[in-house]
Amino acid sequence: MSRPAALAPVTRTPGAVRTNRTVLTVLGLLLTAAGVATLLLGLGVLGAGQADRTVVDPAVDDVARMGWFWPVVGVVALLVAVLSGWWLVAQARTDRLARLRLDDDATTGRTMLEGAALTRAIEDEVSGLAGVTRASAHLSGTSSAPRLHLRVRLDGRVDPAEVHRDVSGQVLEHARQALEVQRLPTRVELDLPRGTARSLG
Amino acid sequence: MRTVDRVLALVLGLAGLGLGIVVAAEVVQGLLGRPGHLVLPYSGTASWLREHAWSDGAVLTIGGVLVAVGLLLVLAELKPRRKTLLVLDGEPEDDVVTAVSRTGVGRALEQSVSGLSGVDGTSSVVRRRSAKLTVRTALRETGDLETQVRDRAAQALAGLDLVAGPTLHVDLRRVSA
Structure with a gap:
């Protein structure tokens, strides 16, 4: 493959990102439609008579006096x-997986694993690797198909490719064993330090 | 764009929530036959709308602003998100994807040459297909400094083992000591 x-870059609130994009696109289209309608009316494209009418004219007042009008306005509001x-509320929704169900059997019972316990163990193991100063991890997806997101800050003394190999090899193998899964789709973001580089003065 | 979207969502969400409740309350106030308004002083706006025709300059200006803001919003939201992370090739674990930010690649390039004698400052701009490393030196005679810089930076770039490494460009600038 x-x-x-x-x-x-990955986001912890993919639902909010998608919702914002959709809602703002719809709002943009509505504003554009309202603006185009105003310009068409005002420039006389829909008839000179229309352009000379006031925005709220007696015909609009007649509609506003109908019994159903204000209740409808209230319901729309x-x-x-x-x-x-x-x-x-959608802004606060994350894709974090707080708890994983490892085993669910009527006879043997249910085994749950706190997502934070696993991610803390992963963070500790990654932080202990040569060339790593800090690591943060979180799980997303579902209990049956979890996904791991790992952010690793390097100290600049070890090749990023080497850290990548260590994470892909030993750390993720331990995580797969802990979750009892064959595959654990993982996204690793390496954060390289500014190190000893000097900026232009 | 995500951050701007988030701020717009909070501002417009709060505005919509507040305005929706206030308008509904004003409608109830009107339906109960009570005179005046609760919170919204809408009578001034209603008078303005009764005095201005569609062809008035102010109304046309509002229409133009609505079109401009609406189109800006639509275009901004339909624009694809920037891919700021470059993917490392590494081991063929097909369920693991490791990436480094373009800024991070720039830092690696800068760090690779910062220890060279004669290098007084560095900066970098990394895009998906090209990486420009600018190196400042106060040396009068640069000798083979540019070659050394190019070799070190190329080595650092190769060390990252990117799926599609950007093409490296080195710019050696002489500055007064």
Whole structure:
């Protein structure tokens, strides 16, 4: 399987990123449509008579006086409030896997593993590797198909490729054993230090 | 763009939540037959809308601004996300992908030449397909410094073992001591 040459940075809130993108695109389209309609009316494209009418004219007032109008406005306003609240709540949703179910059997019982316990063990093991100053890990996905995200800060004294080999080899093998899985899709981001490099003055 | 999106989501989400509740409350106030407004002083806006025609300059300006902001938002959101991480080749573990940021690659290049005699400063710009390493030297006669810099940087780049390493460009600049 060929690897991609470049990737976008990983996010812990992929759902929020997708939601924001969708909602803001829809808002952009609505604003564009409203603006185009205003310009078409104002420039007389839809008729000179329309362009000379005030934005709120007696015809609009007549509609506003109908019994159903204001209740509908109220319901739409509440709908906007509810959707806005849902949008705000979506910002806090992460893809973190807090707990993994290792075994679930009616006779032997259920075995759960705290995600933080595993990621702490991984962080400790990676931090102990030569050339690593700090590591942070988190799990995402589901209990049956977990994914590991690892961020490793290097000290610049060991080749990143060597750290990559150590992480891919020993550390991830231990993680697979702990989770009792054959495969553990993992994304490792290496953070190289500024080190002794000097900037242009 | 993610951060901008997040800020816009918080601002617009809070605005939508607040405005939705306030408008609904104003509607209830009106339906109950109570005069005046609760929070929103909408009578001024309503009067303005009754006094201005669609062809008025102010209304056309608002329409133009709406189109500009709307298109900007749509284009910004449809733009593909920047791929700022370069993937390492390494061992053929097909379920492990290791990547390093373009800034990190630049740091590795700078660090590889910073110990060379005659190097007084470095900077780098790394893109997906090219990496430019700028080295400042106060040496009057640079001799083979450029070759040394190029060799060290090329070695550092090769050491990263990237799937598709960027092409290295070295720029040696002489500065006064």
